[in-house]
Every structure is written in structure tokens, then in C-alpha cells.
Amino acid sequence: MTRLFHRGRDLPTAVSGEGCWITDAAGRSYLDAAGGALVASIGHGDEGVAGALAGQASRIAYVHASAFTTAPVEELAERLARLLPMDDPRVFPVSGGSEAMETALKAVRAYHLARGEPDRVIVISRELSYHGNTRGALAVSGRRSLRDPYLPWLTHSEKVPGVIEYRCPNPAHPEACATWHAERLEEAILQIGPERVAAFVAEPIGGAASGAAEPPSGYWEEVVAVCRRHGVLIVADEVMTGVGRTGAWFASQHYGLRPDLVTMAKGLAGGYWPLGACALSGQVARTIEGAFPHGFTFSHHAVGAAVALEVLRRIEEQGLVEAAARRGARLLAGLTEALADHPHVGDVRGRGLLVAIELVEDRETKRPFSRDRRIAESVTAAAKKEGLLVYPSSGCADGLNGDLLMYGPPLVITEEEVDTVVERTRLALGGLA
Ligand SMILES: Cc1ncc(COP(=O)(O)O)c(C=O)c1O
Structure with a gap:
């Protein structure tokens, strides 16, 4: 027992x-x-990471992010900003992948509100995707077994077909699969009304829901063009793929993808601390600054940041x-x-x-x-x-x-x-x- x-x-x-x-x-x-x-x-x-954790914990472990900043969180944001495929990024550290996704979704909403487009509330994501188990993140996820029990509580989100080449729904597969998917996305945007669409959320390479599925050639170029055409923000969920996992710092880089928001977690602190982060492009960050009522007790954690810095150092050095x-x-x-x-x-x-x-x-x-x-x-x-x-x-x-x-x-x-x-x-x- x-x-x-x-x-x-x-x-x-x-x-x-x-x-x-x-x-x-x-x-x-x-x-x-x-x-x-x-x-x-x-x-x-890893003794070095354990040492960094202990060292930071003994100097100062916790301060509230609205009262203080700390050297490790500042340095972590600086380091990540150099690695991210984004323009002038800013980093909001949190405690895991779901929190990172909640942060991204709320930042998307804050962005459209600040720009005077309050009707942009619909998030489009993909079937056969996973973005987390909190209710906002689950709402945009495509895993029925996890979603179904909680459906009455999940906010509305629209789904486009999942992307697995092995099971590609394009009738002409393998011809022009990228175009087929981009057309489905544009169709969804036009059906909802572009003035109501807030963001497109997807994993650059699929995670556990699709089984490491890479998109067909040209997918991200075509999808980005559709999103840009309709003022739809792009959120790349790199919770699983980020921080070196796929052979690039971020999987977006394999496809020349420059998202507006990027989420990461998992490998960022390598399991030595529960850590995630949401990165926002400079344009998104500047637009919502001072108008983003959001945060968690444990966001911007100094020990988590010290751990992540040591993990990043290890990845770089080795x-x-x-x-x-x-x-x-x-x-x-x-x-x-x-x-x-x-x-x-x-x-x-x-x-x-x-x-x-x-x-x-x-x-x-x-x-x-x-x-x-x-x-x-x-x-x-x-x-x-x-x-x-x-x-x-x-x-x-x-x-x-x-x-x-x-x-x-x-x-x-x-x-x-x-x-x-x-x-x-x-x-x-x-x-x-
Ligand atoms: C792509 C992706 N996004 C979000 C999450 C949620 O992260 P967490 O479990 O840290 O909340 C996961 C977790 O598996 C994931 O794979």
C-alpha cells in the first residue's frame, strides 16, 4: 500500500x-x-548541472518575478535569444510544456486585443497533435483519448488534418502534399472568417501524437504564406523538438520557419528542473508589453534558469x-x-x-x-x-x-x-x- x-x-x-x-x-x-x-x-x-542547481539554490532560490529579476534568468533569455529562429525574441520562462503553451495562447489573445482585433479568438491546430494537458493546451491538441473525458470544459478550437506522410489524407499523395495541407488550412481560415482567426499552432515535427512525423517537403513554406496572408500568428510548439533533439537547436530551423511564438520545455533543463519557456518575437512582445495579465508563482525561476544554462553549456561544449x-x-x-x-x-x-x-x-x-x-x-x-x-x-x-x-x-x-x-x-x- x-x-x-x-x-x-x-x-x-x-x-x-x-x-x-x-x-x-x-x-x-x-x-x-x-x-x-x-x-x-x-x-x-551530471555533476556539473547538480552543482549549478545547488549553487544557485544556496545563493538565492526564489524571488517573485514581479518583484525581482535575477542574473540566471536574464542570461538564459540572452542565450536562448541567440539560438532561436525568431526576430528579436523575448523569453517568458515557466515550469513546463503545458504552461508554455498556455502562455503562448494567452499572448496570442493579448496581441490581437492590443491591436484592436478582439474578434480574433479562434485558434487552428492539427489533428494528431499534442500540446499539453492543461485545458487551454488540451483544447488545441488532437489526441482523442486525452481530450474526450474533458470535452465539455474545452474551449472551441478548429482542427485541420494531421500531418503523417505514412497516412497522408491527400488523395493525390505523394504528389503536392504540402499544397494540399496548406489549402486545407486556408479553407478553414476562410470558412471561419480571417478576422476571427488568432493563430495556427503546430509542432514543426510531430511528437508523440503523430510519432515523430516530418512534414512533406515545402509544407512550412506554404503554411507560413497562408498564415501571413491572413494575419494569423504562427505558434511553433517545440516542447519536444526544441533544444537540439532533432539535430538542430530548434526543429523550425530545418524548414526555414521563423515563428511568431515558440514554446519549449522537456530537454531545456534536461529533467534536472521542471522548466519550460515561451519565446515571443520582438513584435509580439512589444505589442503586449504592459497589457499581458499572466504569470505563475514559479515562472522566471532562478534555479531552473541556472540549470538550463548549464544544460545549454553542455550541449554546446559537447x-x-x-x-x-x-x-x-x-x-x-x-x-x-x-x-x-x-x-x-x-x-x-x-x-x-x-x-x-x-x-x-x-x-x-x-x-x-x-x-x-x-x-x-x-x-x-x-x-x-x-x-x-x-x-x-x-x-x-x-x-x-x-x-x-x-x-x-x-x-x-x-x-x-x-x-x-x-x-x-x-x-x-x-x-x-
Ligand atoms: C509537443 C508537446 N507540447 C506540449 C507538451 C506538454 O508538456 P508538459 O507535459 O511539460 O506540460 C508536450 C508533452 O509531451 C509535448 O510533447
Whole structure:
């Protein structure tokens, strides 16, 4: 009996971690191929980060952001501003991805209000997306299993089709898929009325809802053109893809995308502190300055910022963005080759160290397993028995069905460890063949 309200069953107790490895109280070690939920960006047990955390906590841990600023939050904003694909960005640090999304959505609203366009209230997002579990972020998310119980409480948002090339809804696929998606977006904007549309929210590369799905070639160029034509702000949710994960500091950079707002979390503090941030372009920030009633008790946290600065330093010093690209390519190639003949591996996709395997009941027709079989969860359990941690997800086929194994190991993963991930995955999937 435990007093803790757990999120899983029969959970081992984690006691220590180093690099890509976690050890439990029974002495078993696990290769962390998912970084938890794609969080542990620089690996576990980093003494330098622990030292930065302790040092800042002993100097000054907490001040309220309306009363003081601190050196680490100022420096973090400065550092991020140099890395972000945005014009003259400003950074609003928070405690996680959902808070970052709430901040972005409210900033969008404040922007249109300040510009005298109060009717711009509709946010358009995509099916097969995930933006967080708070009610605003969930409202713009496209994951039915998470949304459905709370539907009466979710604010109205419009959805355009999800973007997964493996399951592309464009009737002419693979011809002109980018144009097809951009047309659906423009159609939605015109139907709602451009004067009522506030923002388009999307992950530059899909996360757990779509399974690391890259957009078709030209997608972002065409989507940006549509948004700009109608005065619709672009919010890039980089909570999962940001801070080096996909082999660029921000995934937007792969596509020349310069969003108006960018959210980030997960890898930003590498799991050493619950941290997120919303970055606003200079134009958005200047427009809402003094007219943005928003904040959280723990926003602008000095210890979180000191931790993130050390994480960013590690990523820079060790060249981990380039490493993510190289190791990710090895992981993608290794999984693709090892599982080429597996009857239930439909697709292996991703970019950098954001990789997913989509499992299907029938490879020919791409028919997904029925959700009640909980295939992703049972393969994840089999992997854990092999000493491999992956992150299960579902819903990529139709919002409900569609089993995914997500990979997002620490960016410090070695080639040898990548090969171990591939081998243990093969063993874990043996039971499904
Ligand atoms: C793309 C994306 N946005 C937002 C979130 C929400 O972040 P958090 O769980 O830190 O609130 C997540 C979490 O998985 C995510 O993947």
C-alpha cells in the first residue's frame, strides 16, 4: 500500500542514473532510450548541472518575478535569444510544456486585443497533435483519448488534418502534399472568417501524437504564406523538438520557419528542473508589453534558469546538436534494417534523436491494432524486461488507434548504445511477430 497516486503499476524504484542508464533499487539497469518522455537531453547524473542547481539554490532560490529579476534568468533569455529562429525574441520562462503553451495562447489573445482585433479568438491546430494537458493546451491538441473525458470544459478550437506522410489524407499523395495541407488550412481560415482567426499552432515535427512525423517537403513554406496572408500568428510548439533533439537547436530551423511564438520545455533543463519557456518575437512582445495579465508563482525561476544554462553549456561544449543528427541517423537506419521483415512494423520514422516505430496489425493495408489490445504498452513492458526503456504512445492512425514506440534517448548516447537500443528493440518485438 502506498499513499502516492501513481501513474503506472508495479513500478520499480529508480535510485540512480548515469548517462543513458537508470538503476533501480533491485540493482537492475535500464538503457533509457526515451529520456523519460524525451526529457533527459544531456543524460542522467551530471555533476556539473547538480552543482549549478545547488549553487544557485544556496545563493538565492526564489524571488517573485514581479518583484525581482535575477542574473540566471536574464542570461538564459540572452542565450536562448541567440539560438532561436525568431526576430528579436523575448523569453517568458515557466515550469513546463503545458504552461508554455498556455502562455503562448494567452499572448496570442493579448496581441490581437492590443491591436484592436478582439474578434480574433479562434485558434487552428492539427489533428494528431499534442500540446499539453492543461485545458487551454488540451483544447488545441488532437489526441482523442486525452481530450474526450474533458470535452465539455474545452474551449472551441478548429482542427485541420494531421500531418503523417505514412497516412497522408491527400488523395493525390505523394504528389503536392504540402499544397494540399496548406489549402486545407486556408479553407478553414476562410470558412471561419480571417478576422476571427488568432493563430495556427503546430509542432514543426510531430511528437508523440503523430510519432515523430516530418512534414512533406515545402509544407512550412506554404503554411507560413497562408498564415501571413491572413494575419494569423504562427505558434511553433517545440516542447519536444526544441533544444537540439532533432539535430538542430530548434526543429523550425530545418524548414526555414521563423515563428511568431515558440514554446519549449522537456530537454531545456534536461529533467534536472521542471522548466519550460515561451519565446515571443520582438513584435509580439512589444505589442503586449504592459497589457499581458499572466504569470505563475514559479515562472522566471532562478534555479531552473541556472540549470538550463548549464544544460545549454553542455550541449554546446559537447557538440550535442550535431551528435543528435549523427546518432539519430544511426538509430533510424539500425531500427529500419533490423525490423525490415517484421510483420507488424509499419513505419520507422523521425529526425535526429526523435524517432518512432509505428506498429500495425496489417502491413499491407496499414490497418492499426485495435486500441483495446494496448499493443504499444505491452511491447514497452517487454522492452523493459530486456532492460530497455521506450515511451509508448497511441492514436496516430485516427486519434484513438495506432500504436507507437517513441525513442528520444539522451543526446550523449554513444554508437554502441544506439546499437544496443536496436538489438533490445528487436528482442522486445520478437513476441509480437
Ligand atoms: C509537443 C508537446 N507540447 C506540449 C507538451 C506538454 O508538456 P508538459 O507535459 O511539460 O506540460 C508536450 C508533452 O509531451 C509535448 O510533447
